[in-house]
Amino acid sequence: MAWFHTESAVLTAAVGLAAEHGYDRHCWQLAWTLRDYLDRGRRHEQAAVFGVAIEAARRLGDVRAQVKTGRLLAEALSCLDRGDEAAAILDRTQALCRERGDLLEQGHTWYVHARLLHRQGRFAEAVGSDLRALDLYHRVGHQVGKANALNAIGWNHTLAGDHAQAIGYCEEALALMRTTGDRHGQAATLDSLGHALRGLGRHDEAVAHFHASLDLYRDLGNRHEEASTVLKLADAHAEHGDRAAARRTWERGLAILDELHHPDAQAVRAKLAAFDG
Numbered sequence: 001m002a003w004f005h006t007e008s009a010v011l012t013a014a015v016g017l018a019a020e021h022g023y024d025r026h027c028w029q030l031a032w033t034l035r036d037y038l039d040r041g042r043r044h045e046q047a048a049v050f051g052v053a054i055e056a057a058r059r060l061g062d063v064r065a066q067v068k069t070g071r072l073l074a075e076a077l078s079c080l081d082r083g084d085e086a087a088a089i090l091d092r093t094q095a096l097c098r099e100r101g102d103l104l105e106q107g108h109t110w111y112v113h114a115r116l117l118h119r120q121g122r123f124a125e126a127v128g129s130d131l132r133a134l135d136l137y138h139r140v141g142h143q144v145g146k147a148n149a150l151n152a153i154g155w156n157h158t159l160a161g162d163h164a165q166a167i168g169y170c171e172e173a174l175a176l177m178r179t180t181g182d183r184h185g186q187a188a189t190l191d192s193l194g195h196a197l198r199g200l201g202r203h204d205e206a207v208a209h210f211h212a213s214l215d216l217y218r219d220l221g222n223r224h225e226e227a228s229t230v231l232k233l234a235d236a237h238a239e240h241g242d243r244a245a246a247r248r249t250w251e252r253g254l255a256i257l258d259e260l261h262h263p264d265a266q267a268v269r270a271k272l273a274a275f276d277g
Helices: 002-020 024-033 043-060 063-079 083-100 103-119 123-140 143-159 163-180 183-199 203-220 223-239 243-259 265-276
Strands: none
Touching: 002 024, 002 043, 024 043, 024 063, 043 063, 063 083, 063 103, 083 103, 103 123, 103 143, 123 143, 143 163, 143 183, 163 183, 183 203, 183 223, 203 223, 223 243, 243 265
16 A cells, blocks of 8 residues: 555556557556555545546447446545436446346445445435345355445444444454455444444443454555544544543544545534534
């Protein structure tokens, strides 16, 4: 991740340069190698890179490449509140998956569709899309996908207020992730469990799960998700009446968001100002 951070300007420029000079296969494949780095909160770059990449894939007539780049472009656009554009791309991507008979990519596309619905606050509908993804992952034996879908179902349940049901899904997800060695998924699921436990008033357990999630996110270099979990931890401290820990933790989250030039930083500043007031 440190290397990607240092070389990101060169790498993203190379994607555009490849497209300009007709190296369309190099263009989309180079973009694909950047996916994990760009998925760590760099949404504007992600949208730009995969916007170029999907056009390259279309010029090649490479349906597989269009599916892969389409999913990632839709993910970036949904994070930028461009939901209609993201939904249209996912519809086209899903149609291509069906034409190819590619059950695994259909599962991935339903999973991204659920994330779009989640960001729009449509939690029950998101669960429906995640259940479709889970079924497809089960059919093709994709264990990592199954675990991620289970966590997503639990996460949407807890956001809808059904914390007890969320814990069951998330615990199943966490066990499977530990089997597959998916550390990023473990971090996300520990975060989900922390949120559900906090909702049930189990403060000490919630804090322990948030800290376990943060240890993994820091080790993975995922600053965006680290900030998200830090802010949940701060909220948990505030609800428990520990004002000093809450302020200290919100400030920590704000520093990361500022580092990422993330628009949520302003909301955290407002929260801190109201907290002091």
